[in-house]
Amino acid sequence: MSYRDMRNFTEMMRALGYPRLISMENFRSPNFALVSEILQWLVRRYDPNAELPMDTDTEQDRVLFIKSVAQFMATKAHIKLNGKKLYGADGYAVKELLKIASMLYDAMRSNQNDRAGVKPATIEQFDITSKTSDLKLVRQLASEITEHGSSLSALLKQEVELQEMRVAVIARPLELDEIERELKTSINQVHGKTRESVHRLENLAGDEANLEARIEKKKQELERNQKRLKSLQNVRPAFMDEYEKLEGELKRHYEEYIERFRNLTYLEHQLKELNRIEQEKLEATNLSLQEMQRRMQEQEQHLHGGINDTFALTGDSGVEHDDEEEDEDEEDGEDDDEEEEEEEGEIRGKGGRRVFGNMTGEGLDDEGGSSLTTEADSEDIDNGHLLGQDGDEDDEDVLGAYGDEHDDDGGDGGIPDMGSDDDF
Incomplete structure (x- = not known):
């Protein structure tokens, strides 16, 4: 039972005019009295002349009441009800009661719409897309009807010949010798089957004894295997001490390996950082040296330019100042x-x-x-x-x-x- 089903059922019963107030807590536990009362009211609402057994004191009476209600709704309203769920009188019974209540509620709504002057659906309002599945089913049934009709027509054509054969067989006199022979054959077959069954029954005791012996043998083998398993579990292996010692050493070496590997990784990282810093310093030094070399070249060019100018000046006035110099x-x-x-x-x-x-280097001008x-x-x-x-x-x-x-x-x-x- 879901909350939606319970809510819909209570609202429908209230709309149908059920005199008693139905709560959602009424069906938390089995309540057959309320279920029988609702069923009687719904059946009377559907057909006031319906006759139902009213006694629900004993178990047989309750079963008879549920069966009569289910049969009445199946024959009159074409609604299939689950008698076990109705007899349970719990939340699962609400689903079955909801089938009857929804049918009556839809009928009441349609009657109200007719009274309000709602126009019936016309050809323009009819949507054929909703009937696609029904159309497929109709085509399938039409093809099956055609096939069955053709086969029936062929059989009816053969009925004349078959009727003559059937009449001839019925009119033929019985032959006692043939009947006796068939009966003896049937008796012999029955005797053979009987002897085979008796033989199986006789061998059944031997088969049973063989099976018991094999079962006993398997039990003994199982006990031996269990004892051997216990003994193997209790016995300590020969090289277990050495294995545990080697396992401890392996664990220690592994921890040492992990520590060294971590240190090595850290040192490699530090080395990379140092190399990077040294490379940056070297690049900075090269840049500074290039800048210094450029400035010195500029100064040297400036000085050489000044020296040439000085030589030019001294060359012009050298004659006049020879004595003084x-x-x-x-x-x-x-x-x-x-x-x-x-x-x-x-x-x-x-x-x-x-x-x-x-101070000029060799080969440099x-x-x-x-x-x-x-x-x-x-x-x-x-x-x-x-x-x-x-x-x-x-x-x-x-x-x-x-x-x-x-x-x-x-x-x-x-x-x-x-x-x-x-x-x-």
Whole structure:
């Protein structure tokens, strides 16, 4: 029973005018008195002249009442009711009562519509799509009727011949010998079947004994297997101790493997991070070096441009200031000689050697290479000590001092080929 069925039944009974109020809780437990009362009222509502047994005190009376109601509704209203569910008088009986109540409720609604002047359905309102299944059924039945009619017509055509044969057989006199022979044959067949049945009955005892013996044998085998199973369960295997020991070692090694694998993975991750950081630093350094090289090239080009301009200026006014420059050069030469003597003394004390040349790498020129300019060269250029002015005189003094030193040491007095600024 569903809540919807119970609600629909109560509403229909209220609309039909049932004098008693029906609650949804009336059918939670079996209530045959209420079910019998509702059935009597519904049957009287359908046919006031219907005769039903009214006694429902004993079990036989209740069964007779349910049967009479079910038979009446099946013959009069063509409604099939389930007597077991009605006899149960519980929620399942509501579904059966709902069949009768819905039929009466639909009839009442149609009668009310007719009284209200509702027009009947016309041809325009008739929808044939709802009768598609009925149309298929009608076609199937029509084909079956045609087949049965043709077969019946063929049989009726043969009826004349069959009737003559049937009359001839009936009119033929009975032959006692043939009847006796058929009876003896039937008796022999019955005796054979009887003997076969008796033989089976005789062998039944032996078959029963064989089956009992086999059953007993199977029981004994089952008991032996059960005892063996218990003994195997109680006995400890020979290598169980070693197995447990190896299992413990395996567990320990596995834990160690997991720990090492995790550490290795972590270290690989850290190594990748360090490599990435180093790569980023290297790229940053390369970028800074390239930027520095670019700035130094710009400075060098700027300085070379300034030197060329200076040479041009000095070339034009060199004739006028020769005397003054010679005097200044003599004074500067004396001062430079004193300073070089002091520097040579320091170099001799330290045992070192001066190297002459420029800071340009081998194979690199000012135009295509990346020549580097030191801070000292930059300072010399800023102070006005250009190449080719005072550098040659200083280099000659130093080389002369170096030759004197070798003369004092007992050498041949030759000057080693150390190169000059002109070589570059």
